[in-house]
Amino acid sequence: ISFSSEQTGLIESVEAIADGRTLVTMVESRAGKPVCATYNYWFISDENSSAGKSQLSLLLAAHMAKREILISGQGQCRRWVDGEDIFQVKVL
Secondary structure, three states, X not given: OOOOXXXXXXXXXXXXXXXXXXXXXXXXXXXXXXXXXXXXXXXXXXXXXXXXXXXXXXXXXXXXHOOOEEEEEOOOOOOEOOEEEEEEEEEO
């Protein structure tokens, strides 16, 4: 059984990969990740969806403004085998 995780803090990087995936890395490490998430980065589930575009906009704005965020995960790694998919992004 997989469970979702959360992470609060500053964004270290936002990366756009050539195959269309977007990953986010936070400054601090997180604990309590699902088993599949062997790395600390997060993946936007679908960059082409309205939700994915909103998440990316929030992430970039928060990163540029150096604002803390809260990322909540989906508890699964469907976008890539070793990074948890993002469920929600909240700018704090």
